[in-house]
Amino acid sequence: xxxxxxxxSPHLSVYKFPLTVLMSITHxxxxxxxxxxxxxxxxxxxxxxxxxxxxxxxxxxxxSWFGKLILFAWTAALFYHMSNGVRHLLWDMGYGFELPTSxxxxxxxxxxxAVLTVLVWLVA
Amino acid sequence: MSLNTxxxxxRGLGSAKDGTGHWSMxxxxxxxxxxxxxxxxxxxxxxxxxxxxxVLAYFRAPFHISxxxxxxxxxxxHGALGLQVxxxxxxxxxxxxxxxxxxxxxxxALLGTISVVSILRAAFGS
Numbered sequence: 001x002x003x004x005x006x007x008x009s010p011h012l013s014v015y016k017f018p019l020t021v022l023m024s025i026t027h028x029x030x031x032x033x034x035x036x037x038x039x040x041x042x043x044x045x046x047x048x049x050x051x052x053x054x055x056x057x058x059x060x061x062x063x064s065w066f067g068k069l070i071l072f073a074w075t076a077a078l079f080y081h082m083s084n085g086v087r088h089l090l091w092d093m094g095y096g097f098e099l100p101t102s103x104x105x106x107x108x109x110x111x112x113x114a115v116l117t118v119l120v121w122l123v124a
Numbered sequence: 125m126s127l128n129t130x131x132x133x134x135r136g137l138g139s140a141k142d143g144t145g146h147w148s149m150x151x152x153x154x155x156x157x158x159x160x161x162x163x164x165x166x167x168x169x170x171x172x173x174x175x176x177x178x179v180l181a182y183f184r185a186p187f188h189i190s191x192x193x194x195x196x197x198x199x200x201x202h203g204a205l206g207l208q209v210x211x212x213x214x215x216x217x218x219x220x221x222x223x224x225x226x227x228x229x230x231x232x233a234l235l236g237t238i239s240v241v242s243i244l245r246a247a248f249g250s
Contacts, residue, residue, distance in 0.1 A: 032210060035203040035232075041196075042235040042242070048183065049242035052176045075169075078161060085154050092151065116162075124169035 019106050027084045030077040037074045072121070079116040083109040146205060153202035160195040183246040192243050200236035204229055 040062075047058035061067045087105050090096045096105055167188070171179055182188055207228050215221040
C-alpha cells in the first residue's frame with residue numbers, strides 16, 4: 001500500500017496545540033495541583049486545632065510572598081478546574097461538542113476563572 | 125443472548141473491572157464541590173488577617189462546621205478519584221502502579237482525616 005505524504009496523527013512535539021487542547025490538559029494539571037494543595041488545606045486546619053502559636057506560624061508562612069504565591073496559584077487552579085469542570089458536566093449531558101460552541105466555551109471558562117480569582121483576592 | 129457468564133452478569137462489570145461507580149462518584153462530588161468550594165474560598169478569604177479568636181469563632185458555628193466537613197469529604201474523595209485516573213494513565217508498570225495507588229489513597233485518607241479531626245477540635249475544643 002502506497003502511503004505517500006499523508007498527514008500523520010499529531011506528533012506531540014511538532015504539533016501546535018489549539019486552545020481547546022491546552023485547556024483540556026490544563027484541567028488535569030490543575031486537578032493534580034489542587035490535590036497537592038490539599039496539603040495546605042490540611043496544614044491550615046491542623047494549625048487552628050493545635051493552638052494560637054501554630055496558627056500564628058501558619059499565618060506567617062501563608063502571608064509571606066511564597067505563601068501568597070501558593071495561595072494565588074491554588075485559587076486560580078481551583079476556579080479554573082471548577083469552571084472547566086462545569087464544561088465537563090455539560091459534555092456529560094451531551095452539550096457543547098460543536099466547534100463554535102467549543103471556541104465560545106474556551107473564552108467563558110477563562111473569563112469565569114479570571115473573574116472569580118480576582119473577586120476572591122478582593123475579598124481577602 | 126449474552127455471551128457473558130452468569131457470574132459476569134451478576135457482577136455487572138465491564139472491561140474496566142469496575143462498574144460506573146468511579147465515574148458517577150466523580151461527577152457527584154464535582155457537583156457538590158461547586159457550591160462548597162465557592163463558599164469555602166470566599167469565607168476563608170474573608171477571614172484573612174483576622175486573629176486566632178475570630179477564626180475559632182468561625183469554626184464554632186454549626187453551619188460552618190457542616191459546610192467545612194462536607195467540603196473536606198467531597199474534595200478529598202474527588203481528589204483521590206482524579207489522582208487514580210492520572211496514575212492509571214501514566215504509570216504502566218503494574219507493580220509500581222499498585223504501590224503508588226496505595227500510597228496515594230492512604231495519603232488522601234490521612235490528610236482528609238487530619239482535616240476533619242482538626243475542624244472538630246477547633247469547634248469543640250480538645
